[in-house]
Amino acid sequence: MDLDATLLSRIQFGxxxxxxxxxxxxxxxLSAFIAVLLARWMITRDDRFRDLASFWTKIFAVSFAMGVxxxxxxxxxxxxxxxxxxxxxxxxxxxxxxxxxxxxxxxxASFLGIMLxxxxxxxxxxxxxxxxxxxxxxxxxxxxxxxxxxxMQYPAGYELRNGIAFPLDWKDVVFNPTFPLRFxxxxxxxxxxxxxxxxxxxxxxxxxxxxxxxxxxxLRMGLxxxxxxxxxxxxxxxxxxxxxxxxxxxxxAAIEGHWEVEKGAPLVLFGWPDEKTQSNLYQVAxxxxxxxxxxxxxxxxxxxxxxxARADRPPVPQVFFAFRIMxxxxxxxxxxxxxxxxxxxxxxxxxxxxFLKVAAVSWPLGFVAIISGWMVTEIGRQPWIxxxxxxxxxxxxxxxxxxxxxxxxxxxxxxGIVFSTGIYAMNRLINKGxxxxxxxxxxxxxSRPLAAGTGALGDSAGxx
Numbered sequence: 056m057d058l059d060a061t062l063l064s065r066i067q068f069g070x071x072x073x074x075x076x077x078x079x080x081x082x083x084x085l086s087a088f089i090a091v092l093l094a095r096w097m098i099t100r101d102d103r104f105r106d107l108a109s110f111w112t113k114i115f116a117v118s119f120a121m122g123v124x125x126x127x128x129x130x131x132x133x134x135x136x137x138x139x140x141x142x143x144x145x146x147x148x149x150x151x152x153x154x155x156x157x158x159x160x161x162x163x164a165s166f167l168g169i170m171l172x173x174x175x176x177x178x179x180x181x182x183x184x185x186x187x188x189x190x191x192x193x194x195x196x197x198x199x200x201x202x203x204x205x206x207m208q209y210p211a212g213y214e215l216r217n218g219i220a221f222p223l224d225w226k227d228v229v230f231n232p233t234f235p236l237r238f239x240x241x242x243x244x245x246x247x248x249x250x251x252x253x254x255x256x257x258x259x260x261x262x263x264x265x266x267x268x269x270x271x272x273x274l275r276m277g278l279x280x281x282x283x284x285x286x287x288x289x290x291x292x293x294x295x296x297x298x299x300x301x302x303x304x305x306x307x308a309a310i311e312g313h314w315e316v317e318k319g320a321p322l323v324l325f326g327w328p329d330e331k332t333q334s335n336l337y338q339v340a341x342x343x344x345x346x347x348x349x350x351x352x353x354x355x356x357x358x359x360x361x362x363x364a365r366a367d368r369p370p371v372p373q374v375f376f377a378f379r380i381m382x383x384x385x386x387x388x389x390x391x392x393x394x395x396x397x398x399x400x401x402x403x404x405x406x407x408x409x410f411l412k413v414a415a416v417s418w419p420l421g422f423v424a425i426i427s428g429w430m431v432t433e434i435g436r437q438p439w440i441x442x443x444x445x446x447x448x449x450x451x452x453x454x455x456x457x458x459x460x461x462x463x464x465x466x467x468x469x470x471g472i473v474f475s476t477g478i479y480a481m482n483r484l485i486n487k488g489x490x491x492x493x494x495x496x497x498x499x500x501x502s503r504p505l506a507a508g509t510g511a512l513g514d515s516a517g518x519x
Contacts, residue, residue, distance in 0.1 A: 058457065060456040064452070066445065067466060068179035070467065070470075074124065076421050078125065080127070081118050086186065087190040103268050106490055112171060117477055125470065140445065151202055151216075155344075159195040160196060201234060202228075205237050206234075207230055207441045208231075210442060210444055211231040221443055239291050240288070244425050247421055250284060251417055255277075256270075257414075258483060300350075303412060303436070303442070304357065304363075307357065309360065309371045311375075315361060316358060321343045325338070326338035327372070369437045374430075380424075381431065388420055389422070
């Protein structure tokens, strides 16, 4: 079988970006959570919040480092694997990525040291200020990255000169039509994912009977934020779908498994999109519901895949199933937080062991949804790397397939080691729990670390 250098480059970039996105998403939410904890400590002087801020700051440091290391590779891949992309759209996207470094990464780097090591070395107000600035920096980084990626989805504010894109209006470039809702969707996903991780850690401490005050605080704060964000994320996702229908109809048709133009189109709950027969096998659908969701009309119609040339269609099965995984996880999280909210109203949040066991193993769900969402976004844009400007096949570097395969294998091995090491380090920090000396001083009893294998990133919490 002949190796395809372009396909291997796509697999390599997809692998590295999938690995990378986990950590920035987590640090965006976690930096904000740490800032809130420090603010609550300054207001109440309750050491519980300061203990938790110190505890989560250590985990943030590991996650941030893994995000930086995995992200550096991506910038090099633009040149090594996608030189055509850099040549054609570099005039537009280059400055956006530079702005991300200048306004976000430098801001984070300047105050990160104070946030990580300043607890007992700087005044509390400065420590809190550093945490707030780092959280702003992480969100600002997401702003520029989402702006650049959204431009690739629907380029605006540019012109082509001899096949090269040149910016005409930076306002239109930065705030391209798909950007605002995509940015809101991603930022909400990051905060929701972090809230679920916090909830899961609190649940596992509660199950193990360790750090009762801290676990109760994490359960309440994690659930409190998730109760707001889970339904909000579903609403933003619905609005984002309307924008996708307007500006990326082929992607929307692939998401819905929609082949024909028909009034009152059904919502396909399940099926197997068959690109050869241009139909869905084993389809289970609800009549009219697809039109109601996409057009907000009972008999509305929207483009089907058959309206687009085969060469202009994205790979349908991958987009179709990734979207359903994302939506399925979203509604699972909604059910979880509604359940937790009812228990909280009854005063049973920290005592209902069934809920705690479910919450304790729920920590990966947000990450699964984020990865699935990015698969929908990136695969759904194909065959374009910049819609209407540059096809993916024309963006690849003239390198031999064997070289790409070798680097891909190397990335898989190195990233596997990095990921395993990082998860192990975070798991040990979680097992150790909040600072024992502070906990002992507050409760009058010595704190004990969780048993091995009971961290939020490992197995379920055990019982002694």
